[in-house]
Amino acid sequence: MPAGTLYRGREGMWSWVAHRVTGVLIFFFLFVHVLDTALVRVSPEAYDEVVATYKTPLVAVLEYGLVAAILFHALNGLRVIAVDFWSKGARYQKHMLWTVMAVWVVLMLGAMYPVLGHAAREVFGS
Amino acid sequence: MSTTETTASGIGPVEGASVYTVDNPAPLIEPPRKRTKKTPKSTRGNFEMAAWLFMRLSGIVLVVLVIGHLLIQLVLDGGVSKIGFAFVAGRWASPFWQVWDLLMLWLAMLHGANGLRTIINDYAERANTRLWLKGLLYTATVFTILLGTLVIFTFDPNIR
Numbered sequence: 061m062p063a064g065t066l067y068r069g070r071e072g073m074w075s076w077v078a079h080r081v082t083g084v085l086i087f088f089f090l091f092v093h094v095l096d097t098a099l100v101r102v103s104p105e106a107y108d109e110v111v112a113t114y115k116t117p118l119v120a121v122l123e124y125g126l127v128a129a130i131l132f133h134a135l136n137g138l139r140v141i142a143v144d145f146w147s148k149g150a151r152y153q154k155h156m157l158w159t160v161m162a163v164w165v166v167l168m169l170g171a172m173y174p175v176l177g178h179a180a181r182e183v184f185g186s
Numbered sequence: 187m188s189t190t191e192t193t194a195s196g197i198g199p200v201e202g203a204s205v206y207t208v209d210n211p212a213p214l215i216e217p218p219r220k221r222t223k224k225t226p227k228s229t230r231g232n233f234e235m236a237a238w239l240f241m242r243l244s245g246i247v248l249v250v251l252v253i254g255h256l257l258i259q260l261v262l263d264g265g266v267s268k269i270g271f272a273f274v275a276g277r278w279a280s281p282f283w284q285v286w287d288l289l290m291l292w293l294a295m296l297h298g299a300n301g302l303r304t305i306i307n308d309y310a311e312r313a314n315t316r317l318w319l320k321g322l323l324y325t326a327t328v329f330t331i332l333l334g335t336l337v338i339f340t341f342d343p344n345i346r
């Protein structure tokens with residue numbers, strides 16, 4: 061690893077690492093997502109067949125992971141913007157990170173039933 | 187440096203009054219890095235600054251677009267289970283959602299591609315590796331943006 065990519069090792073560094081990792085994950089997802097959506101130009105059957113895999117329990121868990129990545133990247137991205145543009149941003153960066161994490165946990169709990177509910181019904185029976 | 191006063195030392199007694207008055211003003215000291223006619227013009231342009239600003243502006247817009255998209259696709263109206271060709275046909279019948287998806291496609295792809303460019307610059311140390319990785323990145327980005335745009339504009343609900 062190039063020198064200087066690991067530093068300090070506190071919240072600020074780990075939030076930066078997580079921002080980077082989630083950003084890359086979302087980008088790769090988006091690439092595949094545009095390809096699968098393009099199947100609507102092939103045939104309704106081809107599209108529906110691929111979308112059917114999105115509805116399986118295993119992929120539901122992946123979708124929950126995607127939601128986790130996006131929510132963190134979005135909330136922490138707003139924090140980065142606040143650090144850059146708000147005059148007190150740098151002073152409150154740590155407080156803002158804990159706010160980001162708290163909001164993230166609440167939203168993830170809220171997303172649990174809508175995203176994973178159908179998978180749970182399929183696996184455990186309704 | 188332009189100096190109008192040459193006789194006084196400029197350093198008065200610590201507790202005393204300043205040696206400078208309206209009629210005897212202090213020498214004007216130019217900022218050390220001021221651009222003048224003699225200094226060379228900046229050759230770098232402002233691309234990196236524009237890219238930095240774009241990341242922040244597109245990020246703010248993407249919060250609305252992407253989280254709205256996830257709400258529609260995964261939460262409202264039965265979640266993923268409702269998605270299918272008929273559902274997409276219903277959504278792209280509306281210019282509003284066409285523009286929404288188009289904007290989301292362009293902003294997310296450009297934001298993500300620029301982010302990856304930064305990451306390649308950070309980790310790929312050899313010039314040749316950087317060149318190839320960026321070539322691959324730009325090719326994939328242009329391809330994806332064009333394909334997604336084409337799909338939105340040529341979508342045909344009566345394809346069959």
Ligand code: HEM
Binds near residue numbers: 098255
């Ligand atoms: C698992 C979660 C997701 C599902 C189920 C989903 C579903 C869909 C569906 C059904 C469409 C078709 C058009 C429409 O209904 O608007 C679509 C299009 C699109 N989605 Fe998603 N989406 C998801 C996540 C995302 C994310 C995270 C992004 C952005 C980073 C995204 C970006 C797009 C774009 C840009 C289009 C337009 C594609 C094109 O131009 O061909 N989607 N999505």
Ligand code: HEM
Binds near residue numbers: 252300
């Ligand atoms: C949901 C709203 C989003 C917000 C508020 C947001 C915000 C940001 C900000 C402010 C940065 C710059 C970080 C810095 O300069 O240190 C950034 C970087 C990045 N974003 Fe986003 N972003 C969002 C969505 C996305 C999406 C949809 C993608 C993928 C397609 C993405 C991929 C990336 C990548 C790869 C980076 C570079 C990370 C790095 O250099 O460490 N972002 N984001």
